[in-house]
Amino acid sequence: MSENETKSSIREDRDLANAQDIIVCEGVSKWFGDFQALNNVTATIKEQEVVVVLGPSGSGKSTWIRCINRLEQHQEGRIMVDGVELSNDLRNIEKVRSEVGMVFQMFNLFPHLTVRDNISLAPIWVRKKPRAEAEEQASSLLERVGIPEQADKFPGQLSGGQQQRVAIARALAMEPKIMLFDEPTSALDPEMIKEVLDVMKELALSGMTMMVVTHEMGFAKEVADKIMFMEGGQIVETGTPEHFFTNPTEERTKLFLSQIL
Amino acid sequence: MNFKNSTSQTQHEKEIDISTNSGLPPKVAALSPTEWLKANLFSNAFNSVLTVVSTAAILLIIRGLLSFIFNPLRQWSATATNMRLLMTQAYPEHQYARIWVSLGFLLFLTGISLAFWRAGRSVQLSQVGKRLLAIGAFILLATLLAPFSIRATIIWLIVGAFIVGIGLLLNPLHEDKAISSLTLLSGVFLLAILSLWVVPYGHHSYLSTRTPKILAEPGTVAMTTKLPWTIMFVVAVSSYFLGTFIREKIDETRSKAALSVSWLISPLFLLFLVLRDPDFDTGHLFSTDIPIFLFFSIVGSVLLLWLTKPDIGEKGRVISAAILFIGFATFLFQMLMIVRILTLVLAFFALAAPTFSGQKPARIRYTKVWIASLVILCWLITAINTPSTAKVPGDFFIGGFAITLMIFFFTMVLAFPLGVLLALARTSKFPIFRMISTTFIEFIRGVPLITILIFFSVMVPLFLPDGMDLTEIAAVTIAFIIFEAAYLAENVRGGLQSVTRGQHEAAEAVGMTNSQKTFFIVLPQALRVAIPPMVGQIIATFKETGLLAIIGIFDFLYIARSVIPGQTQYMGSTRENLLFVSLVYLVICFSMSKASQRVEKRVGLGER
Numbered sequence: 084m085s086e087n088e089t090k091s092s093i094r095e096d097r098d099l100a101n102a103q104d105i106i107v108c109e110g111v112s113k114w115f116g117d118f119q120a121l122n123n124v125t126a127t128i129k130e131q132e133v134v135v136v137l138g139p140s141g142s143g144k145s146t147w148i149r150c151i152n153r154l155e156q157h158q159e160g161r162i163m164v165d166g167v168e169l170s171n172d173l174r175n176i177e178k179v180r181s182e183v184g185m186v187f188q189m190f191n192l193f194p195h196l197t198v199r200d201n202i203s204l205a206p207i208w209v210r211k212k213p214r215a216e217a218e219e220q221a222s223s224l225l226e227r228v229g230i231p232e233q234a235d236k237f238p239g240q241l242s243g244g245q246q247q248r249v250a251i252a253r254a255l256a257m258e259p260k261i262m263l264f265d266e267p268t269s270a271l272d273p274e275m276i277k278e279v280l281d282v283m284k285e286l287a288l289s290g291m292t293m294m295v296v297t298h299e300m301g302f303a304k305e306v307a308d309k310i311m312f313m314e315g316g317q318i319v320e321t322g323t324p325e326h327f328f329t330n331p332t333e334e335r336t337k338l339f340l341s342q343i344l
Numbered sequence: 345m346n347f348k349n350s351t352s353q354t355q356h357e358k359e360i361d362i363s364t365n366s367g368l369p370p371k372v373a374a375l376s377p378t379e380w381l382k383a384n385l386f387s388n389a390f391n392s393v394l395t396v397v398s399t400a401a402i403l404l405i406i407r408g409l410l411s412f413i414f415n416p417l418r419q420w421s422a423t424a425t426n427m428r429l430l431m432t433q434a435y436p437e438h439q440y441a442r443i444w445v446s447l448g449f450l451l452f453l454t455g456i457s458l459a460f461w462r463a464g465r466s467v468q469l470s471q472v473g474k475r476l477l478a479i480g481a482f483i484l485l486a487t488l489l490a491p492f493s494i495r496a497t498i499i500w501l502i503v504g505a506f507i508v509g510i511g512l513l514l515n516p517l518h519e520d521k522a523i524s525s526l527t528l529l530s531g532v533f534l535l536a537i538l539s540l541w542v543v544p545y546g547h548h549s550y551l552s553t554r555t556p557k558i559l560a561e562p563g564t565v566a567m568t569t570k571l572p573w574t575i576m577f578v579v580a581v582s583s584y585f586l587g588t589f590i591r592e593k594i595d596e597t598r599s600k601a602a603l604s605v606s607w608l609i610s611p612l613f614l615l616f617l618v619l620r621d622p623d624f625d626t627g628h629l630f631s632t633d634i635p636i637f638l639f640f641s642i643v644g645s646v647l648l649l650w651l652t653k654p655d656i657g658e659k660g661r662v663i664s665a666a667i668l669f670i671g672f673a674t675f676l677f678q679m680l681m682i683v684r685i686l687t688l689v690l691a692f693f694a695l696a697a698p699t700f701s702g703q704k705p706a707r708i709r710y711t712k713v714w715i716a717s718l719v720i721l722c723w724l725i726t727a728i729n730t731p732s733t734a735k736v737p738g739d740f741f742i743g744g745f746a747i748t749l750m751i752f753f754f755t756m757v758l759a760f761p762l763g764v765l766l767a768l769a770r771t772s773k774f775p776i777f778r779m780i781s782t783t784f785i786e787f788i789r790g791v792p793l794i795t796i797l798i799f800f801s802v803m804v805p806l807f808l809p810d811g812m813d814l815t816e817i818a819a820v821t822i823a824f825i826i827f828e829a830a831y832l833a834e835n836v837r838g839g840l841q842s843v844t845r846g847q848h849e850a851a852e853a854v855g856m857t858n859s860q861k862t863f864f865i866v867l868p869q870a871l872r873v874a875i876p877p878m879v880g881q882i883i884a885t886f887k888e889t890g891l892l893a894i895i896g897i898f899d900f901l902y903i904a905r906s907v908i909p910g911q912t913q914y915m916g917s918t919r920e921n922l923l924f925v926s927l928v929y930l931v932i933c934f935s936m937s938k939a940s941q942r943v944e945k946r947v948g949l950g951e952r
Contacts, residue, residue: 154849181855191850195868204864205854211654211702250850257854 094131094288099308102129105261105292106151110160112316113146120146121157122316128309130260133293135303138313139339144296147313148263151294152183165260181209184254188266190246192238198225198249199234202256210257217256224252228282244275248282255286262286264295300343304328312336403489410490413923422917423924425548426908427569430921433743433898435619436735442621443746444572446614451580453610457603459587460596463942464526472528473514480507530581537577540570611753612724620741622730629726632680637722640686644693644718645711651697652707664694682725689721690714699859740817743898745928747817748889751899755824755885762825763832764871768862770833771840781833788830794891796823801895820897828885835877839870872947879940883933890929901925 106128113121120143128134136144149155150162153169153176162169164179193201202221206212212220225231228248230241238246247267254262264283268276280302287293287306297303303310303324310327312320312335320333331337375383385395412418423430432443458464483504487497539545547563564570591599616622651660668691674684693714700710732741740747769781788796800823801816808814814822843866851861871878893902904921908914 152853154852177855177857180853183853185850185853187846187850187853189846191844191846193847193850193865193869195872205856207702207706208699208860208864209855209857211706213703213705253854 094290097131097290099129099132102131104128105130105165106294107163108147108151108160109162111147111150111157111162112159113150113155113157120316121150123160124316124318125160126311126318126321128261128292128294131290131292132308133287133291133306134295134309134311135307136294136296136311136313137298137300137303137339138319142313143316144313145265146316148265148294148296151261151263152180152185154185177209181205181257182260184257184259184262186247186250186254186262186264186267188269190238190243190250190270192246192250192253194238197235197237198230198241201238201249202253205253206256220256221252224255225249227255227285228252229278242275243271244278247271247275247279251279251282251286261292261294264293264297266296266298268297268299298343300328312339314339406486407489410486412919414490414492414496418920419914419917420920421546421548422908422911422914423904423921424546426903426911426914426921427548429744429907430900430903430924431745433747433903435742435746439621440568442618444576446618448576448579449610449614449618451576452583453603453606455580455583456587457607458526459584460591460600460603464524464529466522467525467528468519469514469517469521469523470519472523473511473517476507476511477515478511480504480509480511483507526584530577533577537570537574540565540573608757609720611750612720615750616724616727619746620727621733622727623733624726624730633682633722633726636680636682636686637718640690640722641715641718644690644714647690648693648697648711648714649707651694652701652710654701654703656698656701660694660698664691664697667691667694682722685725686718686721689717693717696859699857699863739815740898744903745900747897748892748900751817751821751824751892752886752889754821755828756882759825759828759832759885762829764836764867766829766833767836767840767870768867770837785830785833788827789834793827793888794894796827797891797895799823801897816897820892820895824885824888828881831881832878835874835881836870838877839872839874840866842873843869875940875944875947879936879943883936886933886936887929900928 104127106126108124108126111121111124112119122143124143124147136148138144146155150157150169151164157169165182167175167179169175169179192198193204196204199218199221202224203214203217206217206220207214210217222231222234225234228251230245230248233241233245233249238249241249251262251267267283268279271279276299280299283293283295283302284306295302295307305324307324310322310324311318312327312331312333314335320327320331320336322331327336328340331340386392428435428437428440435443481504483500487500487504490497490500492500541564544563545565547561547566549566549568647663650656651664667687671684671688671691674687693710697710700706742750766781766785769777770785772778772781797820800819804819804822805814805816847865847869848861851865856864889899890901892899893905896902898907904925905918908921909916909918
């Protein structure tokens with residue numbers, strides 16, 4: 084309880100107005116063949132901010148978030164992450180990627196490694212940490228996501244919710260400045276969604292910069308600092324949760340909300 | 345139980361019954377023999393006809409085979425007398441202890457490995473009984489079919505009845521009674537070896553005096569056969585117990601790794617140091633070989649320690665590329681082959697350094713791997729370049745089954761990494777790698793193996809630059825390697841494609857470089873998927889070694905087909921020898937395929 088209070092106080096102490104911009108997108112566009120997936124997306128995300136991206140399927144949310152650690156390449160515009168511009172120069176990519184944690188819809192854990200190795204592999208070989216230190220960190224991260232007893236199991240032996248929590252721990256092990264979540268609960272059974280959302284809330288309270296693509300409206304209402312609504316590859320509307328859920332300005336946002344609420 | 349008296353008790357018992365049964369599937373009643381026959385063999389008119397016809401065909405085939413094998417005209421003594429020729433060709437008799445030492449060492453490794461990997465499963469004795477019943481029944485049937493003399497018929501009937509008897513004894517045992525499959529196997533081997541001492545198989549020996557003389561007398565087998573095999577058996581069994589004893593005392597993961605490495609290295613060691621017995625030239629050793637080794641180990645270690653620093657950056661790549669360039673350039677100048685090879689190997693270690701870079705322990709470990717590979721390489725090259733003391737006619741010191749095994753081993757050990765490299769190149773992002781690899785693979789796969797073999801044994805030695813020469817055996821081994829590598833590459837590529845895009849993305853998202861992603865994430869998963877097709881390929885390779893006979897290398901098949909029938913005493917014994925050779929190939933391939941099924945289970949293929 085006291086832990087939570089200190090964490091929420093971190094969150095309340097933030098001064099978002101004066102925080103630095105950590106992700107800057109300017110006029111980002113991307114096409115898959117003839118289909119335009121992103122159309123002139125311009126947005127900034129500040130340090131310690133939690134941004135939830137909403138929108139109907141096919142609206143470009145996932146494509147955008149994947150452009151931010153360059154799993155997809157944008158074709159027009161600029162993306163700056165923590166002061167580094169994403170370009171074709173390969174040397175920047177690995178640096179950016181190790182600063183940006185990513186959690187996938189399908190977890191994508193490494194099935195041939197134990198949970199502990201899943202988490203400690205990248206710190207050992209990318210961050211060049213000594214093995215003992217990396218494994219200790221893995222244990223404490225597993226503690227943090229609430230499954231310390233699963234360290235020696237293989238991913239295939241865990242439930243979906245546990246796998247997703249391991250995936251979060253794996254991303255956190257790189258000590259990233261930003262966490263990207265690409266529909267982290269969409270592949271989960273309903274009873275497992277809460278355990279993952281709880282971990283994400285705890286992460287938000289601890290002051291992590293987060294960008295979350297999700298369909299969990301409750302999470303968006305409760306945790307987000309800013310909600311961005313996308314449709315047709317464009318950001319249609321940006322605003323605080325209160326504004327977004329109670330008093331949206333755009334017709335398309337209203338339509339979307341009327342369909343899901 | 346007096347449930348007549350109290351109904352409540354009955355109900356209570358029923359409940360217990362239900363609760364104990366609830367977790368288990370209902371038992372299916374076993375079919376009686378007549379029902380089984382009806383359900384499986386005579387279920388309708390067509391199946392009945394099929395059953396009758398195929399049974400008749402099988403019986404005819406068995407009868408034909410038996411009357412071939414037990415025909416008094418068959419010269420089985422040709423195979424028995426020439427066993428040594430079949431196994432090792434003309435390896436000198438007074439040095440034969442070396443063969444047994446090598447075999448003993450491999451059996452020693454086998455025993456220890458079986459213990460460490462906890463091989464073997466428990467087999468129910470009743471199952472063993474069923475097997476024995478079937479075997480005994482088959483022997484009885486075969487005896488009645490075969491055209492034996494009355495005496496032989498009686499002996500075989502007694503043997504068959506004896507086995508059936510044991511089967512009948514074991515069959516009704518409870519399913520709790522079980523033994524380890526290893527105990528069973530060693531029991532069978534023990535019986536076979538005891539029979540060498542007791543049963544009069546016949547005393548065959550080939551005396552290679554000035555005028556070779558062939559002896560075939562009645563009696564038990566020669567002392568030079570039964571004594572070593574008995575020792576081999578003792579070695580294998582005792583090393584198993586040694587393994588079970590020490591595995592509790594030492595770190596298991598480490599010793600397993602050490603065992604795997606010994607499996608890779610010991611054939612080289614046995615072949616080039618024990619069997620070949622090189623006549624090392626001390627002067628040359630101290631003036632050339634050891635200085636070269638020391639130079640590369642010191643310079644290489646310093647270089648690699650530096651290159652594995654985490655913050656080395658672009659400088660490291662430039663220097664590694666420079667070493668690679670120097671390595672290729674050495675081929676333009678006159679110098680020792682060993683220097684060229686070592687420079688190239690160093691270049692590859694340098695190029696891979698950033699992938700494995702890290703803190704001090706990681707860097708030191710990487711350097712240790714370099715020194716270990718250097719020791720093995722230097723020693724191997726030196727041993728190969730040293731003349732052998734084994735005086736043997738012909739250009740290679742060993743032949744027969746031994747050379748079949750040797751070429752098979754080298755092919756597998758070297759074709760595997762080459763195949764993986766080719767597969768990676770074929771799926772690489774760089775068009776030049778993709779092009780080279782695709783062309784190579786498609787070219788090799790489009791040419792018959794025998795063509796490649798003939799090309800390498802006849803043409804390639806002519807193309808070599810001055811000062812380089814390649815024995816026929818080496819040339820042919822290279823031919824096998826490139827052929828098998830091309831096929832293995834396709835198997836591995838299948839595995840690589842089975843690794844999902846999500847795995848690539850997850851590895852990229854945590855900032856792994858391309859080579860780290862390949863080495864830690866993609867390859868382990870790809871190879872696991874590729875196990876079944878690769879085992880198929882390995883078995884095929886083993887059988888393809890038979891082609892060596894066509895290009896005139898004294899392999900197992902060549903000796904059976906051409907050498908033995910050439911002996912005056914044994915003219916026309918080709919069929920007997922070929923039958924023996926097929927049996928050996930069959931036993932080995934069958935056990936490889938069985939072993940691979942166990943391996944698949946072990947790595948959990950299709951489960952995880």
